[in-house]
Amino acid sequence: MATGTEKKHQEKLYIPKLKVNQLKLELFYEAGHGQVVFDNLSLREAGDKPSDDIKIASHYLEEQIVLPLNKHYLMEMADYHYQIAAESSNIVRVENGLLIPLAQGKTLLEVLDQEGQRVATVPVEILAAEDPQTTSLITKWCEVILGAENFDRSSPAMVALNQKLDDSVTKNLADLTKDQKSTYLWSDLADLHQSSHMTATCRRLEEMAKQVSSLASRYYQDKELIRLIKDKLAWLTLNYYHPQKDIEGKANWWDFEIGTPRAIVNTLAFIYPYVTQEEIKRYTKGISHFVPNPRQFRSTLVNPFKAIGGNLVDMGRVKIIEALLKHDKKALQDSIAALDTLFAFQPKGSRGEGFYEDGSYIDHTNVAYTGAYGNVLIDGLSQLVPLLQLLATSLDQQKLEVMTHWIEQAFLPLMVHGELMDMSRGRSISRENASSRQAALEALRGMLRLAEALPEQAKIRIKGKIKAVLAFHNQETILESLSSYYDMKLFKELLEDTTIQASPVKSYLSLFNQMDKLAYYNAEKDFAFALSMHSNKTLNFEAMNNENTRGWYTGDGMFYLYNSDLGHYSDRFWPTVNPLKMAGTTEAEVHREDVTIAYLKKLTNDYKEKAKEKAGMSTQQSSFVGAIKAGDKTALAVMDFQNWDRTVTAKKSWTILDDQIVFLGTAITSQTHQAVSTTIDQRKENPDNSYILFINGQETALTEEVLHRDDVTSLLLLSKDGQANIGYLFAKPTALALSRKVQSGCWSEINTNSNNKDLISQSFITISQTHSQASDSYAYTLLPNISKADFDKVCSEARIEVLRNDSKLQLIHDKKQGLLAVVKYNQAKEVVNGQLSLEKSGLYLYQKVGNDFKQLSFKALS
Structure with missing residues (x-):
């Protein structure tokens, strides 16, 4: 192996599309310098071609349950009755198939079948609570992307958002296929080989997970819905999103490396109290395979490319949250470090992608894209910043100054009369639901979140400028454009803060x-x-x-x-x-x-x-x-x-x-x-x-x-x-x-x-x-x-x-x-x-x- 690298072993199942009697294995090493050794290459018969039949997530009676004090456990066998053994101490509580730890220690559970016959006794061990920092970071992530704890019943916009999400979950539950052998979960997303359908399917599960975690929802802590979410995640990872899968045919790398992974990690974050570490590793195997490197996309394909700009931030929203969920400190540090390139301006006169000191933002090699991929960048980064600030690797002064520069030199000059200039939005101008006014609110959303992280003087100055742009929108429209209670809270507070005046816009x-x-x-x-x-x-x-x-x-x-x-x-x-x-x-x-x-x-x-x-x-x-x-x-x-x-x-x-x-x-x-x-x-x-x-x-x-x-x-x-x-x-x-x-x-x-x-x-x-x-x-x-x-x-x-x-x-x-x-x-x-x-x-x-x-x-x- 080359000095300084680690051994990597990959096993891939090759299924010929046609009758094949010869094959050629080509080895590629396109990036980097030095010597690479490919060793222990072998081809062995794997047996009969795997069945194309849909696999169903199986449930088995537990042999033992080991759980940290801060987690809840949903019993595997929904049709069985679990109860605390008579001689057990006050270590756990069982409520309708949900095990709730009360203290560290060991105990026993009795499992009864539908006739009331005892079928097993399951040892239970409650360990100390997980690292509180990791738990608080996952909680903070859920707060930033939804913020259910900020729900206010006196806010019509918040009530409307909760109703919209509840209604959507209700509809999707009603439309969910009941056919166990079905190749899809929803008939309007029937072709999961078309990767956009896979991403959309995962987003519906994410939406369900949001409502499970939201106190205002009719589905709050709904155990049957939690079980369904977990079962369908297992179904997806068994059949469509796993290491043996290839990005081919109607599949798009973006869905495999950004769209679907983001939905999966967000779903797991929302139901984190109800998933074990074993389950998290199982549901994220596909992510680890398709997105192994926080600095590179298309790693499993022959033409990988460097993650930069808005795509790099999306990568961060996948890899940082995955690392938190898996308690992988090394991966967490590496994923955070990968974001450092965001804060370096591209050299004047160069042709790189990213921000320039003159306020330009280039993406897709050579396209002016401040109002589209630039929006994605600050929207995503502004969600990660609250997490970064809770870590020892919090943002330093230089990075805060760079973010301030983006806001004041790249975005605000492109905003006029409540609009974000179309010349910076690329192909987004052709999207009916993404007008220049909506794009402005999208950018302001990220800017306001970033402002919260800035030193007081810069924070007040930028909030005044944001308020000047918001003056061209009515408050109802502003709040209705938002999809999280966290953002609604930030905007409502700014609009009602009389100590911050809208800054006059000078020539x-x-x-x-x-x-x-x-x-x-x-x-x-x-x-x-x-x-x-x-x-x-x-x-x-x-x-x-x-x-x-x-x-x-x-x-x-x-x-x-x-x-x-x-x-x-x-x-x-x-x-x-x-x-x-x-x-x-x-x-x-x-x-x-x-x-x-x-x-x-x-x-x-x-x-x-x-x-x-x-x-x-x-x-x-x-x-x-x-x-x-x-x-x-x-x-x-x-x-x-x-x-x-x-x-x-x-x-x-x-x-x-x-x-x-x-x-x-x-x-x-x-x-x-x-x-x-x-x-x-x-x-x-x-x-x-x-x-x-x-x-x-x-x-x-x-x-x-x-x-x-x-x-x-x-x-x-x-x-x-x-x-x-x-x-x-x-x-x-x-x-x-x-x-x-x-x-x-x-x-x-x-x-x-x-x-x-x-x-x-x-x-x-x-x-x-x-x-x-x-x-x-x-x-x-x-x-x-x-x-x-x-x-x-x-x-x-x-x-x-x-x-x-x-x-x-x-x-x-x-x-x-x-x-x-x-x-x-x-x-x-x-x-x-x-x-x-x-x-x-x-x-x-x-x-x-x-x-x-x-x-x-x-x-x-x-």
């Missing part, structure tokens, strides 16, 4: 350069602007598992404008928006295929490893993407854009100047001479606050019939209440196509896992500019939340000058602020404004001071 600019995103909030005008780009290091979009099938252009320079229309993105935007015309994007006007599993499979057959790229999921060849800022109201961003199939190119930039955002595009070219257009905007209308359109100052009717105008210098969408106005000012007369259309779609079109095929219809105003000539350009300014009077004034002032907009230079002059914003695309020397001599390619911001220009910010790009 801010967050540049997430490592994930090619930008978020800006203007406090005076109360709007937010978000920009979603991609580069050679980040993916344009991710479609996976039949989700986000039409996310094609969401990373191509799409912008989001958050104003007083709080439901613009959260209220069924994604199934009804035209996915070919995302706001701010420049694209070929071509048909696209929905990126489903079936479509990817077809492409895989044709293109192998290039399948995802052929489906449209790609990085750019260009690294000329990034942003700089000067203060909290001035920024410059650029994307030297090349579309997914390399047929459209454009040089796109955005300049934020306080309450105005300038959009420039140049060198727009189609390699295939297909029609190309830039979507100036595609705005969903609020039926209660619809828009009136003004073109060049004149009110203009807009219908479903496309309106073509070739002389547009200004557009104003004037909302009914005047609070959601949007102005567009063009640098020169521009030809535009405008329409107001009722667009229809359903959730199942963008997420085929959804059963909701109901057609949704919403009105959208679409404004686009067609690029019919080679190396075309566009130039316009977006003015959110501007009154009509102020817009008319801006139109006459011509405050912003576009001095250059070509393939070499994009140059903007803000005369009011004396600012110059420069995008330089090459290394050739350029003299700007007769004064500035620039050589390096990249982004420049200058402020005029007297007769000179002071450089405020620079970022080299190439």
Whole structure:
């Protein structure tokens, strides 16, 4: 064996799928350095092929019972009567088949059959109580993931949650198959070879275990339900989740290594007082096999990978709780130590997964995922933190500071008006029950738990910021979104704590350069602007598992404008928006295929490893993407854009100047001479606050019939209440196509896992500019939340000058602020404004001071 490692023995039952007379055994050692010795390899006949018949958990009369003082024991033989022998001392009590220890010592039980005949005498030994720390940690885990002890009958939300859980248990008990030979427990989860059905089955048992442990439940300490839970866990581990099982066919590694194990360990934690150590080891054999290493997934497959980010936290929720249940201190320490990598920022300029110091969060290799897998990370870690704090290995100051940084630099800047920006949520945007508002509450849930662990000053500061986001949700909605009494208690206490005031949100600019995103909030005008780009290091979009099938252009320079229309993105935007015309994007006007599993499979057959790229999921060849800022109201961003199939190119930039955002595009070219257009905007209308359109100052009717105008210098969408106005000012007369259309779609079109095929219809105003000539350009300014009077004034002032907009230079002059914003695309020397001599390619911001220009910010790009 290699130095420093331990011997490992594995025995596997090989069952040929077809008639086999030869086999080849290949040994793989792909990770690590040094020498590995494979020894004592043997093949031996195992006998007849194991029966495919379902195995039933058997019950045998106990020969003896050994139990610690803190546990209860449910007798094996439910039809027999157990009683304390006449000569026994006051060591135990027996209540309806449940043995309850009273003191340490030994005693005897008599076992009577249904006719009252004594069939056995069983020795009983009560040992000292288990390690109190282990027991308290398991209790704390149950408190964090449910918190039944926090139940308050005066809370409608808590009462409703308990009723919902009770009703679900009642229904699932009624629907449970009575057929002992059945291959499933519930008919709607009938194919347990499809691993998602296995996970869902285990979650139903977990739900039952929750109610068994909850004082408010009608099933509290229900011995028959406890027996059923244990029997069905045994059934699952005998038939579907055991070391001889392979992850193959319709099975997914996630279910075997995260979904099912989490449900099992949680179930055992809830019924911990009623399970023996022998039973725990039996029920967790599958976990030990499929998840042997707290730092690695797919260990039983040929392509294992390192556990990082949200998946690493999920691993921790499996391995840490498993170790506690099994009283395995070494495994506990190792599983906790495995989490250390979470608290290290990825190096600037690297391409690793995880958090970066600029607030970016990357997952799935190269996808911006703060609002999805980042949510999973802080949600899971925030559940583990209370346990870690009870251990000697509690979180040190550095780790607490890192968690504070995540909250304040990664998550809060992406929250506006109670929403979590969709550009950070990846394929989650296609889930009907996971709107941007719900995603925000999910993130806040983890943030509030983490805040409890922070030093007092940081705790109060962050709670004030959380309270500011919660102000956009009503208390009833907040509490109803929660699935534990523990979380309900935390949120209720915060909302009712008059000593913690909601922190006023000031203007801010967050540049997430490592994930090619930008978020800006203007406090005076109360709007937010978000920009979603991609580069050679980040993916344009991710479609996976039949989700986000039409996310094609969401990373191509799409912008989001958050104003007083709080439901613009959260209220069924994604199934009804035209996915070919995302706001701010420049694209070929071509048909696209929905990126489903079936479509990817077809492409895989044709293109192998290039399948995802052929489906449209790609990085750019260009690294000329990034942003700089000067203060909290001035920024410059650029994307030297090349579309997914390399047929459209454009040089796109955005300049934020306080309450105005300038959009420039140049060198727009189609390699295939297909029609190309830039979507100036595609705005969903609020039926209660619809828009009136003004073109060049004149009110203009807009219908479903496309309106073509070739002389547009200004557009104003004037909302009914005047609070959601949007102005567009063009640098020169521009030809535009405008329409107001009722667009229809359903959730199942963008997420085929959804059963909701109901057609949704919403009105959208679409404004686009067609690029019919080679190396075309566009130039316009977006003015959110501007009154009509102020817009008319801006139109006459011509405050912003576009001095250059070509393939070499994009140059903007803000005369009011004396600012110059420069995008330089090459290394050739350029003299700007007769004064500035620039050589390096990249982004420049200058402020005029007297007769000179002071450089405020620079970022080299190439």
